[in-house]
Amino acid sequence: MDHVLANVLHERVFAILSQLESASTPQATISLTSAWRTLLTLHEQTDTGACKACGPRWRKHMCSVWRVATAYFIRHDRDSSPP
Numbered sequence: 001m002d003h004v005l006a007n008v009l010h011e012r013v014f015a016i017l018s019q020l021e022s023a024s025t026p027q028a029t030i031s032l033t034s035a036w037r038t039l040l041t042l043h044e045q046t047d048t049g050a051c052k053a054c055g056p057r058w059r060k061h062m063c064s065v066w067r068v069a070t071a072y073f074i075r076h077d078r079d080s081s082p083p
């Protein structure tokens with residue numbers, strides 16, 4: 001996957017996770033966001049474009065972990081935004 005696009009997605013997903021961890025966030029949500037952050041860190045892209053955990057087979061596409069994060073955090077977030 002394109003490094004620039006990967007970096008943009010990475011920053012956006014981690015920004016959304018940070019938004020979910022405000023002072024009034026229930027502990028259960030904080031645990032979920034922490035788990036997601038750890039999982040996504042384990043699946044970060046290497047310099048060659050491969051996934052650290054899944055390996056080089058994902059070089060041209062996001063691995064399944066990042067596809068799910070993008071679908072749930074970015075697409076759902078955009079869908080719920082006011083027009």
Ligand SMILES: [Zn+2]
Nearest residue numbers: 043051054063
């Ligand atoms: Zn992966």
